[in-house]
Amino acid sequence: xxxxxxxxxxxxxxxxxxxxxxxxxxxxxxxxxxxxxxxxxxxxxxxxxxxxxxxxxxxxxxxxxxxxxxxxxxxxxxxxxxxxxxxxxxxxxxxxxxxxxxxxxxxxxxxxxxxxxxxxxxxxxxxxxxxxxxxxxxxxxxxxxxxxxxxxxxxxxxxxxxxxxxxxxxxxxxxxxxxxxxxxxxxxxxxxxxxxxxxxxxxxxxxxxxxxxxxxxxxxxxxxxxxxxxxxxxxxxxxxxxxxxxxxxxxxxxxxxxxxxxxxxxxxxxxxxxxxxxxxxxx
Amino acid sequence: xxxxxxxxxxxxxxxxxxxxxxxxxxxxxxxxxxxxxxxxxxxxxxxxxxxxxxxxxxxxxxxxxxxxxxxxxxxxxxxxxxxxxxxxxxxxxxxxxxxxxxxxxxxxxxxxxxxxxxxxxxxxxxxxxxxxxxxxxxxxxxxxxxxxxxxxxxxxxxxxxxxxxxxxxxxxxxxxxxxxxxxxxxxxxxxxxxxxxxxxxxxxxxxxxxxxxxxxxxxxxxxxxxxxxxxxxxxxxxxxxxxxxxxxxxxxxxxxxxxxxxxxxxxxxxxxxxxxxxxxxxx
Numbered sequence: 001x002x003x004x005x006x007x008x009x010x011x012x013x014x015x016x017x018x019x020x021x022x023x024x025x026x027x028x029x030x031x032x033x034x035x036x037x038x039x040x041x042x043x044x045x046x047x048x049x050x051x052x053x054x055x056x057x058x059x060x061x062x063x064x065x066x067x068x069x070x071x072x073x074x075x076x077x078x079x080x081x082x083x084x085x086x087x088x089x090x091x092x093x094x095x096x097x098x099x100x101x102x103x104x105x106x107x108x109x110x111x112x113x114x115x116x117x118x119x120x121x122x123x124x125x126x127x128x129x130x131x132x133x134x135x136x137x138x139x140x141x142x143x144x145x146x147x148x149x150x151x152x153x154x155x156x157x158x159x160x161x162x163x164x165x166x167x168x169x170x171x172x173x174x175x176x177x178x179x180x181x182x183x184x185x186x187x188x189x190x191x192x193x194x195x196x197x198x199x200x201x202x203x204x205x206x207x208x209x210x211x212x213x214x215x216x217x218x219x220x221x222x223x224x225x226x227x228x229x230x231x232x233x234x235x236x237x238x239x240x241x242x243x244x245x246x247x248x249x250x251x252x253x254x255x256x257x258x259x260x261x262x263x264x265x266x267x268x269x270x271x272x273x274x275x276x277x278x279x280x281x282x283x
Numbered sequence: 284x285x286x287x288x289x290x291x292x293x294x295x296x297x298x299x300x301x302x303x304x305x306x307x308x309x310x311x312x313x314x315x316x317x318x319x320x321x322x323x324x325x326x327x328x329x330x331x332x333x334x335x336x337x338x339x340x341x342x343x344x345x346x347x348x349x350x351x352x353x354x355x356x357x358x359x360x361x362x363x364x365x366x367x368x369x370x371x372x373x374x375x376x377x378x379x380x381x382x383x384x385x386x387x388x389x390x391x392x393x394x395x396x397x398x399x400x401x402x403x404x405x406x407x408x409x410x411x412x413x414x415x416x417x418x419x420x421x422x423x424x425x426x427x428x429x430x431x432x433x434x435x436x437x438x439x440x441x442x443x444x445x446x447x448x449x450x451x452x453x454x455x456x457x458x459x460x461x462x463x464x465x466x467x468x469x470x471x472x473x474x475x476x477x478x479x480x481x482x483x484x485x486x487x488x489x490x491x492x493x494x495x496x497x498x499x500x501x502x503x504x505x506x507x508x509x510x511x512x513x514x515x516x517x518x519x520x521x522x523x524x525x526x527x528x529x530x531x532x533x534x535x536x537x538x539x540x541x542x543x544x545x546x547x548x549x550x551x552x553x554x555x556x557x558x559x560x561x562x563x564x565x566x
Contacts, residue, residue, distance in 0.1 A: 160481075184481065
């Protein structure tokens with residue numbers, strides 16, 4: 001039986017920190033503020049927003065919502081975004097992406113002021129991770145992986161870490177962050193040969209391909225920590241599943257994050273932490 | 284006996300390309316131009332400059348030199364740099380670093396317009412490599428490694444590549460570039476455990492720690508391609524040496540770059556290629 005690396009307890013600890021810091025900032029007359037940009041009423045957006053609402057309220061930070069109709073002209077959207085960039089009272093900006101097709105995602109990501117890019121999506125934020133320099137913020141999911149390891153005292157220093165997936169949202173940034181923490185990182189992807197053999201030698205295995213239940217017994221070893229970043233709806237099992245075939249892998253490894261209840265439990269807390277950090281930096 | 288991956292033949296092929304492209308650009312009335320910024324008369328700077336002079340002449344590109352006394356005020360230096368940034372007739376800017384201590388290297392690197400950053404030293408250039416997007420240019424040494432593999436038809440796709448070293452000049456960018464080319468990349472560094480064992484399993488081993496002759500027989504295998512990025516002066520042997528203990532390793536591997544005469548033979552050609560590419564992009 002593996003130790004379950006549950007996310008909630010990590011989130012609770014982070015939120016405790018967040019509340020304290022917000023109280024301190026408020027004493028100085030500062031109120032960390034997040035601006036949310038949403039177009040339309042997509043279920044996934046509304047569900048994420050609900051989570052953020054709750055955490056924002058818990059932490060005592062302020063939310064400003066910019067909500068637009070599906071047919072909002074791009075100029076109008078960009079002009080509001082520009083306003084939020086310039087507003088010294090706003091410390092973080094989150095745009096629910098993907099936006100409708102008429103928006104150029106690359107242009108949009110880079111319109112957000114890096115110092116307010118609390119979900120770490122623009123080029124300079126990503127550059128900061130590569131360079132190991134505070135240019136913006138890390139993508140929240142990548143940061144969540146680091147926070148879980150940190151909370152459970154699994155020090156990546158000197159460990160062999162295998163990352164499955166090289167996306168800009170998680171695989172690449174988490175690889176760099178772990179290398180910066182002195183892990184020896186191997187980045188695997190769809191073209192990797194013998195991926196099972198490589199993965200099975202890892203001390204820490206980060207699963208971030210988005211391929212549901214693809215990581216099975218062949219990828220793991222009994223001393224391994226498995227961090228499952230995936231989250232997909234399994235039609236057959238009628239429940240959320242990760243990239244790991246949990247019931248097969250869990251008995252074979254040392255530590256594993258559950259899905260749901262693992263990495264995903266942290267992302268909105270991390271977002272809030274970034275808003276608070278941005279407010280501190282701006283003070 | 285390993286195949287020697289000599290740099291000169293690769294450089295010659297690149298220069299042939301460069302000459303053709305410059306001729307085409309000149310027919311359109313464009314002349315690729317590189318601005319060099321140098322403070323003082325350091326031997327290493329002068330030697331690199333001499334190499335660039337020769338290659339620039341061969342390719343038919345124009346050089347503009349900004350040479351300053353050791354005691355140039357920082358404002359004067361920055362103001363000239365700003366001028367070069369804004370001058371549409373200048374396509375590439377190379378600053379011989381490190382500058383004297385009163386200059387902030389980080390600030391300096393990022394003052395160069397990314398579109399003219401032909402040695403890939405500023406944050407956005409590095410971000411471009413991480414994101415796999417043409418924001419600036421790759422560091423010339425990292426690009427040299429890729430060109431050598433390419434010339435000798437050693438396709439990194441699906442190969443296990445081990446990179447020794449994680450510097451921003453070579454280790455990190457070359458890791459990302461090779462991952463973008465579909466290699467499975469492991470980034471090793473001073474904190475890596477069992478580095479010899481990890482290296483010995485690589486199909487391609489990139490040696491970029493700067494630790495002279497540190498890579499010995501324990502790091503290699505008979506099917507391995509070894510790329511040696513190091514270049515140090517060996518006092519005992521009274522000659523230039525790489526990171527690889529050449530006489531021991533060479534008989535044991537499939538391919539190896541010599542030092543000198545390997546990676547280092549390409550860097551000034553790559554610099555010229557970047558200036559030409561920048562001129563093409565600006566047209």
